Amino acid sequence: MTTALSIKNLKKTYDTGFQALKGINLEVEQGDFFALLGPNGAGKSTTIGIICSLVNKSSGTVEIFGKDIDENFSLAKKDLGVVPQEFNFSMFEKVIDIVSTQAGFYGLNRKQAMEKSEHYLKKLGLWDKRNEKARFLSGGMKRRLMIVRALVHEPRLLILDEPTAGVDIELRRSMWEFMKEINDAGTTIILTTHYLEEAESLCRNIAIIDQGQIVKNTDMRSLLTQLSTETFILDVRDDIKDLPALGAYNIQQIDSRCFEVEVEKEQHLNSIFSILSEQGIEVISMRNKVNRLEELFVSLVENSVPNLTNGAVEEVAK
Amino acid sequence: MSWQEKWIAFKTILNREIRRYMRIWLQTLIPPAITTGLYFVIFGNLIGSRIGEMGGYDYMQFIVPGLIMMAVITNSYANVVASFYNTKFQRHIEEMLVSPLPNYIILTGYILGGVSRGIIVGIIVTIMSLFFSDLVVENILITITVVFLTAVLFSIFGFINAVFANSFDDISIVPTFILTPLTYLGGVFYSINLLPEFWRSVSMANPILYMVNTFRYGILGVSDIDITWAFVAIIIFIVGFYMYALHLLNSGRGIRS
Numbered sequence: 001m002t003t004a005l006s007i008k009n010l011k012k013t014y015d016t017g018f019q020a021l022k023g024i025n026l027e028v029e030q031g032d033f034f035a036l037l038g039p040n041g042a043g044k045s046t047t048i049g050i051i052c053s054l055v056n057k058s059s060g061t062v063e064i065f066g067k068d069i070d071e072n073f074s075l076a077k078k079d080l081g082v083v084p085q086e087f088n089f090s091m092f093e094k095v096i097d098i099v100s101t102q103a104g105f106y107g108l109n110r111k112q113a114m115e116k117s118e119h120y121l122k123k124l125g126l127w128d129k130r131n132e133k134a135r136f137l138s139g140g141m142k143r144r145l146m147i148v149r150a151l152v153h154e155p156r157l158l159i160l161d162e163p164t165a166g167v168d169i170e171l172r173r174s175m176w177e178f179m180k181e182i183n184d185a186g187t188t189i190i191l192t193t194h195y196l197e198e199a200e201s202l203c204r205n206i207a208i209i210d211q212g213q214i215v216k217n218t219d220m221r222s223l224l225t226q227l228s229t230e231t232f233i234l235d236v237r238d239d240i241k242d243l244p245a246l247g248a249y250n251i252q253q254i255d256s257r258c259f260e261v262e263v264e265k266e267q268h269l270n271s272i273f274s275i276l277s278e279q280g281i282e283v284i285s286m287r288n289k290v291n292r293l294e295e296l297f298v299s300l301v302e303n304s305v306p307n308l309t310n311g312a313v314e315e316v317a318k
Numbered sequence: 319m320s321w322q323e324k325w326i327a328f329k330t331i332l333n334r335e336i337r338r339y340m341r342i343w344l345q346t347l348i349p350p351a352i353t354t355g356l357y358f359v360i361f362g363n364l365i366g367s368r369i370g371e372m373g374g375y376d377y378m379q380f381i382v383p384g385l386i387m388m389a390v391i392t393n394s395y396a397n398v399v400a401s402f403y404n405t406k407f408q409r410h411i412e413e414m415l416v417s418p419l420p421n422y423i424i425l426t427g428y429i430l431g432g433v434s435r436g437i438i439v440g441i442i443v444t445i446m447s448l449f450f451s452d453l454v455v456e457n458i459l460i461t462i463t464v465v466f467l468t469a470v471l472f473s474i475f476g477f478i479n480a481v482f483a484n485s486f487d488d489i490s491i492v493p494t495f496i497l498t499p500l501t502y503l504g505g506v507f508y509s510i511n512l513l514p515e516f517w518r519s520v521s522m523a524n525p526i527l528y529m530v531n532t533f534r535y536g537i538l539g540v541s542d543i544d545i546t547w548a549f550v551a552i553i554i555f556i557v558g559f560y561m562y563a564l565h566l567l568n569s570g571r572g573i574r575s
């Protein structure tokens with residue numbers, strides 16, 4: 001299997017003395033859909049910035065499909081496409097000009113640039129807006145424009161830095177479909193997002209970065225099996241006055257038709273349903289209380305997530 | 319990138335630069351024409367007719383080359399400093415930084431963008447001058463070469479200014495406090511032979527004097543200075559400052575954190 005991205009002992013210390021990356025090692029295989037997660041300020045954007053040449057690294061190496069970004073700059077960059085977090089195109093240019101200009105930066109001639117621009121603008125539903133100036137596009141359209149721009153030279157590695165931030169649910173889902181489609185077609189994707197259900201449903205492998213270090217790097221399935229306890233919320237058809245007796249399971253009532261059950265790793269759900277059936281309680285729906293990945297994520301990075309309750313809130317109030 | 323791909327990338331930057339100043343032609347191409355037209359009317363026609371001859375030519379003929387050169391200098395500089403700073407400000411510089419573009423292509427693209435605007439404005443001002451004076455070019459090769467080299471040099475200066483600029487104020491400080499005084503004191507409106515010995519020597523340290531005089535030599539055949547030395551000086555400046563600008567880009571000064 002070819003390695004799409006290889007990062008070795010990557011370090012970054014800013015002029016202020018802040019050490020954003022403390023020696024990161026990371027490998028992403030070709031064709032993967034990879035999640036790079038971490039709390040704000042963990043080092044995700046610095047890592048992506050270094051891969052894309054937007055940030056100077058202090059030390060370490062980065063290779064894209066085996067080509068070092070320092071020694072083989074042009075070849076490495078040709079395989080890379082980036083959708084950044086924030087809008088970074090000229091608001092005064094037309095959509096078609098933004099996309100075709102980007103194609104030109106990769107050496108595509110005018111004819112090729114226009115063909116690719118048309119293809120991807122149509123694919124992302126922006127062809128009708130091609131002659132509009134970028135500043136007149138809606139937020140969702142601007143996000144799609146950045147995806148088109150990143151794809152116009154057909155990179156083999158695509159980095160999506162929070163591509164669905166601030167996007168409505170409908171558009172987010174259509175973007176997920178599109179990402180899956182291009183990944184199925186062979187493009188390796190690295191995704192950073194704060195929507196953990198997005199990472200859970202799209203990505204096969206995951207790295208969690210915290211305080212400039214990779215604290216977890218594994219496949220999604222293995223990571224999720226590390227959850228020792230899952231909490232499920234059960235909705236029942238009829239009102240229940242007293243909580244049903246569920247033996248070894250911890251149970252808590254939410255309201256008269258809803259309660260939550262904690263299920264340990266070694267326990268299973270079948271026995272819960274059997275006990276409830278025996279007691280004449282009909283379950284009409286069930287869901288996870290918290291997204292599973294979110295639960296793991298919080299446990300892995302809990303030291304760096306600021307506690308805004310109690311003392312912190314009091315301090316703000318003063 | 320192959321040389322063909324680099325050529326395409328270079329043309330892409332140049333086209334974007336041309337598209338940018340053409341899109342806002344009311345701000346970029348018309349004001350210099352109006353300003354220079356006013357110079358021709360006030361200094362050339364109204365005041366110039368009372369001044370008489372300068373350097374063997376009537377005053378209007380004398381100031382035409384200087385005014386054309388002034389327009390070329392200010393516009394090539396203004397184009398690059400405004401465009402590149404804006405690229406940083408709006409962050410679409412990242413479009414180029416993430417691509418395989420070598421830095422010298424980015425730099426050359428911006429410089430030639432500035433040169434193209436400087437020359438277009440120079441042509442507009444030249445056409446305007448024809449309404450006020452008969453313009454006969456003495457040496458076309460020297461005239462074209464010095465205009466091109468001057469536009470290149472001031473485009474590089476504009477680029478360096480944009481790299482260091484952190485605010486819109488920073489891009490107007492150099493033109494206001496350095497470029498304009500040097501241009502006015504660079505022999506656009508007078509011959510330095512009119513100055514006392516001391517101030518003539520001081521004027522010789524002004525690089526714009528060499529460009530204005532070389533251009534004037536190309537058009538009128540008269541100059542206050544040795545034009546060979548002027549060409550050498552301009553080329554040395556271009557090579558030196560181009561390398562410095564490239565070094566700034568390579569190091570990521572003002573562009574990468």
